[in-house]
Amino acid sequence: MRIILLGPPGSGKGTQGDLISQRYRFPRISTGEILRQAVRDRTPLGVEAEAMMNRGVLVNDDLVLGIVRQRIGAADCRSGYVLDGFPRTVYQAESLETFEADRPERALDFRVDLPELVKRLTARRVCSRCQAVYNLKVRPSRQADICDACGGPLIRRKDDEAEVIAERLNVYQKETEPLREFYRKKNVYFAVDSQGLPKEVFKRVAFYLDGVLAGNEPRGKRGDDHL
Ligand code: AMP
Numbered sequence: 523m524r525i526i527l528l529g530p531p532g533s534g535k536g537t538q539g540d541l542i543s544q545r546y547r548f549p550r551i552s553t554g555e556i557l558r559q560a561v562r563d564r565t566p567l568g569v570e571a572e573a574m575m576n577r578g579v580l581v582n583d584d585l586v587l588g589i590v591r592q593r594i595g596a597a598d599c600r601s602g603y604v605l606d607g608f609p610r611t612v613y614q615a616e617s618l619e620t621f622e623a624d625r626p627e628r629a630l631d632f633r634v635d636l637p638e639l640v641k642r643l644t645a646r647r648v649c650s651r652c653q654a655v656y657n658l659k660v661r662p663s664r665q666a667d668i669c670d671a672c673g674g675p676l677i678r679r680k681d682d683e684a685e686v687i688a689e690r691l692n693v694y695q696k697e698t699e700p701l702r703e704f705y706r707k708k709n710v711y712f713a714v715d716s717q718g719l720p721k722e723v724f725k726r727v728a729f730y731l732d733g734v735l736a737g738n739e740p741r742g743k744r745g746d747d748h749l
Contacts, residue, residue, distance in 0.1 A: 523548070523602040523735065524625045526609070528701055529632030530694040531687070532639040532646070534716045534723055536655060538632065539606040541724045546731065549598050552606040555653065556589050557581060578681050578689035580610055580697060587617050594621065610698045615705075628734055629705035630727065632716035636691070643687050647676040660719065 525542060527535040536552060543550040557575060560568030567589075571581045580586075590608055593599070609615040634642075645658040647667075651674025656663050663669060667676045681690060705711035712730055716723050733740040 524622070524627040525602070525604045525731070526627060526629040526705070527604065527606045527632065528629055528698070528705070529634070529716065530639055530698075531690045532642040533632035533634045534642075534720065535606045535632055537720045538630075538714075538716075538724060538727055539604050541720070542604050542727065542731065545728060546602070546735070548602040548604050550604045550606055551590070551593050551599075551608070553586050553589060553608040553610075554606075556593070557586075558653075576680050576686070578686040579693055583611060583613055583617075586610075587614060590614075590618070591621050609701060612700055612704055615701055627708075628710050628712060628731070629701070630730070631702060631705075631711065631713045632723075633713055634716045638717060639691065640687060643682050644684070646679065646682055648679055649674045650677045651675070 523546075525546075525548065527539055529535050539550040539552065542548065554575075557568070557571045561572045561575065562568070567585060571585060574581045586608060590605075594603060609618055641659070642657065645660075647656045647658065647663075648654065649656075649669035649672060652669060652672040654669055654671045655661075656669075656676060663676060668674075669676055680686070702711065714723065714726050714730070730740055
């Protein structure tokens with residue numbers, strides 16, 4: 523099973539992806555995290571991607587496709603995986619099909635209204651050492667600006683600054699939103715109401731995925747909408 527997480531920045535893909543990964547034992551693959559690691563390591567990939575990421579625009583499709591193709595070929599992906607932040611364009615989605623045509627898949631689209639997205643992104647902090655993610659409002663660290671897990675300093679992602687947030691949301695709408703139609707047409711699309719606390723959202727996700735994996739897929743009123 524391939525589980526694709528759609529939804530704008532701040533919609534909870536990373537948080538829900540981790541919870542899905544724990545419950546179903548599929549690795550979570552975040553292209554954003556792989557790219558940020560490459561930037562920190564100053565690899566050629568990181569050097570090429572950094573400027574685009576800081577501006578909030580998409581990195582070249584071929585760079586990202588190379589990363590994903592290699593990662594999903596690893597042994598831990600054999601029974602399934604969760605894709606967080608990929609595909610982000612129709613071209614990427616079509617390329618993914620050519621990598622692994624026969625794998626069953628579902629696309630979960632995390633829906634959050636715009637004011638809430640901006641609030642979440644503005645309040646997001648990450649550990650500069652272990653990359654754990656916090657939120658000043660709903661998931662603060664025990665000690666201000668210090669990571670609970672490793673004691674590292676918490677920082678704001680460069681692309682969580684106000685102007686970059688606006689650009690990322692713009693790019694999402696233009697480049698990534700068409701994927702809704704793409705996956706709807708394939709009949710593997712499911713919209714998740716992602717307002718509320720992570721554990722409330724995860725209840726909706728788990729109800730759906732438990733059904734899918736048991737061969738008894740829950741359907742919304744219109745076949746593809748919230749339960
Ligand atoms: P994320 O952590 O998913 O918000 O991604 C952070 C940044 O990494 C994005 O704003 C893009 O610049 C880049 N990025 C991540 N995934 C992709 C992708 N699938 N295609 C192109 N660029 C990506």
